[in-house]
Amino acid sequence: MRALIVEDDDTIADFVARGLREAGFAVDRVADGDAGVGAASAQPYDVAIVDVMLPRRDGLTVIEDLRRKKIVTPVLILSARRSVDDRVRGLQSGGDDYLTKPFAFAELLARVQALVRRSSRVPEPSTLTVEDLVLDLLSRRVTRGGKAIDLRPREFALLEYLMRNPGVVVSKTMILSHVWEYNFDPQTNIVDVLVSRLREKIDRPFDKKLLHTVRGVGYVLRP
Amino acid sequence: MSSGRNTFGLRIALWYATLFVGGAVAIVFLTYYLLSVSLVQRDQQLIRAKLGDYAAAYARAGARGLAAVVQSEQAVTPERLFVRVVDRGVESLVLSNPEGWDPQKLETVTAQLADGTVVQVGKSTEAREDLLARFRAALGFVTLLVIGIALTGGWLATQSAIFPIRRLTHTVNSIIRTGRTDARVPIEGATGDAIDELTLLFNAMLDKIEGLVSAMRGALDNVSHDLRTPLARLRGTAELALAGPANVDRYRDALAVCVEETDRVLVMLNTLMDISEAESGTLPLTREPVALAEIVSRVVELYKDVADAQQVELQSGGSLPADLKVDGDRTRLEQVAANLVDNAVKYTPAGGRVEISIGREADRAFFRVADTGPGIPSDELPRIWDRLFRGDASRAERGLGLGLSLVKAIVEAHGGTVSVDSQRGAGATFTVWLPILSPM
Numbered sequence: 001m002r003a004l005i006v007e008d009d010d011t012i013a014d015f016v017a018r019g020l021r022e023a024g025f026a027v028d029r030v031a032d033g034d035a036g037v038g039a040a041s042a043q044p045y046d047v048a049i050v051d052v053m054l055p056r057r058d059g060l061t062v063i064e065d066l067r068r069k070k071i072v073t074p075v076l077i078l079s080a081r082r083s084v085d086d087r088v089r090g091l092q093s094g095g096d097d098y099l100t101k102p103f104a105f106a107e108l109l110a111r112v113q114a115l116v117r118r119s120s121r122v123p124e125p126s127t128l129t130v131e132d133l134v135l136d137l138l139s140r141r142v143t144r145g146g147k148a149i150d151l152r153p154r155e156f157a158l159l160e161y162l163m164r165n166p167g168v169v170v171s172k173t174m175i176l177s178h179v180w181e182y183n184f185d186p187q188t189n190i191v192d193v194l195v196s197r198l199r200e201k202i203d204r205p206f207d208k209k210l211l212h213t214v215r216g217v218g219y220v221l222r223p
Numbered sequence: 224m225s226s227g228r229n230t231f232g233l234r235i236a237l238w239y240a241t242l243f244v245g246g247a248v249a250i251v252f253l254t255y256y257l258l259s260v261s262l263v264q265r266d267q268q269l270i271r272a273k274l275g276d277y278a279a280a281y282a283r284a285g286a287r288g289l290a291a292v293v294q295s296e297q298a299v300t301p302e303r304l305f306v307r308v309v310d311r312g313v314e315s316l317v318l319s320n321p322e323g324w325d326p327q328k329l330e331t332v333t334a335q336l337a338d339g340t341v342v343q344v345g346k347s348t349e350a351r352e353d354l355l356a357r358f359r360a361a362l363g364f365v366t367l368l369v370i371g372i373a374l375t376g377g378w379l380a381t382q383s384a385i386f387p388i389r390r391l392t393h394t395v396n397s398i399i400r401t402g403r404t405d406a407r408v409p410i411e412g413a414t415g416d417a418i419d420e421l422t423l424l425f426n427a428m429l430d431k432i433e434g435l436v437s438a439m440r441g442a443l444d445n446v447s448h449d450l451r452t453p454l455a456r457l458r459g460t461a462e463l464a465l466a467g468p469a470n471v472d473r474y475r476d477a478l479a480v481c482v483e484e485t486d487r488v489l490v491m492l493n494t495l496m497d498i499s500e501a502e503s504g505t506l507p508l509t510r511e512p513v514a515l516a517e518i519v520s521r522v523v524e525l526y527k528d529v530a531d532a533q534q535v536e537l538q539s540g541g542s543l544p545a546d547l548k549v550d551g552d553r554t555r556l557e558q559v560a561a562n563l564v565d566n567a568v569k570y571t572p573a574g575g576r577v578e579i580s581i582g583r584e585a586d587r588a589f590f591r592v593a594d595t596g597p598g599i600p601s602d603e604l605p606r607i608w609d610r611l612f613r614g615d616a617s618r619a620e621r622g623l624g625l626g627l628s629l630v631k632a633i634v635e636a637h638g639g640t641v642s643v644d645s646q647r648g649a650g651a652t653f654t655v656w657l658p659i660l661s662p663m
Contacts, residue, residue, distance in 0.1 A: 216479030
């Protein structure tokens with residue numbers, strides 16, 4: 001997987017590049033709009049991450065230029081603006097997703113992987129597997145080591161979300177918006193309660209723990 | 224700038240003067256034309272009448288008889304006519320040709336009798352031309368007068384019409400120069416005309432801008448003030464970790480705290496922005512008919528597990544009428560409900576109960592969250608909606624002190640109100656009132 005980062009802030013470009021490399025991407029970095037168009041036109045990338053505020057040519061123009069050249073690399077837009085209008089403008093210029101700064105790297109990675117999945121047109125799997133944990137998307141049944149596990153709908157939704165992003169740390173905010181479709185920050189520990197109930201069912205009866213808490217960041221499902 | 228304004232006034236004045244003068248000149252020409260036409264017609268009628276008389280006299284008594292009639296008549300009339308008889312041949316007989324008459328200035332009518340004789344009667348046009356000439360002079364004078372009045376009047380009228388605009392320009396200039404938005408355009412002797420309306424609108428716009436600017440200043444003050452605390456914690460944690468002995472576990476802990484604090488700063492920033500946008504009326508609301516019953520069931524679903532874990536009974540009370548709808552932004556209203564339920568669940572001790580109910584009173588729908596928690600002391604009640612106010616009881620809990628401010632700001636942006644009823648030890652009841660959406 002090749003990823004292109006078009007971002008003029010060194011620190012942000014640095015940590016995004018490092019994180020993506022750890023996740024198995026080959027990463028190229030450029031720091032201005034012209035170079036971004038050049039790089040994306042010169043070779044095919046599986047995904048591009050483009051900042052909106054760039055020197056020489058702003059991010060939205062970069063995306064428009066690429067789309068005009070029929071380059072269909074999926075683009076994740078990074079922006080410091082969070083208004084709905086900005087989001088809409090970003091998607092209208094040809095971007096595929098929009099992420100507001102500051103962001104959790106986990107969220108960026110999840111979105112990047114979703115973009116790659118969507119564009120690679122790999123047929124949607126009917127089962128998700130992590131180690132001996134298997135989730136059947138069609139029958140909505142979950143087994144671990146062949147033993148059936150009975151999950152309530154929200155628990156199933158959370159597990160599906162974690163298994164679609166194996167190895168990716170997902171934050172509480174991400175879980176809240178994916179599992180409940182609520183976009184706000186509750187003060188109570190709604191997410192912790194759900195996670196601990198899920199852990200109770202998929203991890204506690206087994207020796208190997210799959211669902212881990214990353215303090216300060218979120219949760220991750222990994223072998 | 225100033226010459227531009229004067230040119231504008233002059234242009235309007237000239238424009239009006241041209242229209243006015245054009246109209247006046249058209250009327251003058253029409254009058255003149257009608258007068259001259261009617262004078263010609265009158266002369267012709269007179270001549271025709273005489274011609275009839277003379278033709279009859281000629282037929283009765285021949286040329287001689289006619290000459291006698293003409294002579295006797297023309298001798299006594301003040302306005303003498305030209306009369307001539309032409310025989311079948313070429314011989315013409317002038318019966319009357321008043322001295323000094325120029326044949327060129329004759330209005331004549333000719334009649335041919337049965338025997339081929341031609342009788343011609345003419346009348347001098349001199350008197351008529353004279354009258355018309357005097358009339359032309361008078362009209363010319365009147366036209367000049369009209370042009371003068373039009374220019375002066377137009378100028379004066381334009382000046383008085385432009386004066387309020389100048390006042391407006393002056394105010395705008397002073398605002399641009401000084402940056403003070405508290406200046407207002409004075410209104411004198413309001414007549415309710417278009418200019419007064421513009422002035423009123425302009426002042427209203429200034430009020431709105433001033434409100435926005437001060438809301439933004441307020442938000443900025445709040446942000447800079449309230450970010451200091453979490454930033455201080457952030458810095459302190461990092462500094463402490465760096466100052467201590469190198470130890471991976473300590474570092475990991477410190478970094479985790481830093482990430483958590485950063486998230487908290489971000490949430491605070493977003494919430495403060497939401498509040499000030501909602502308060503200043505710039506928060507975009509995607510309005511649609513929203514059934515309150517759906518909001519209740521969603522929020523109950525969201526908090527069911529947390530309430531279970533805290534051994535708090537969370538339930539929707541009474542009936543949930545499915546047709547009770549309000550016009551609002553679904554996500555924002557869910558946020559309001561979630562914030563209220565979040566608070567209620569958080570403060571209600573194990574064994575307590577949180578009850579959510581909806582209903583209507585007159586033209587308002589309500590959404591109510593009642594808990595059996597410790598209640599709010601009466602001296603804190605008026606301040607709970609303030610930004611970042613945290614009561615004694617809430618300081619121990621995790622939170623920003625922004626939840627209720629956000630609730631109030633969002634509800635008020637929807638044209639609703641919030642109220643609270645609580646006594647120490649007797650729980651708290653929060654009610655959101657929203658304008659009901661009347662069924663179509």
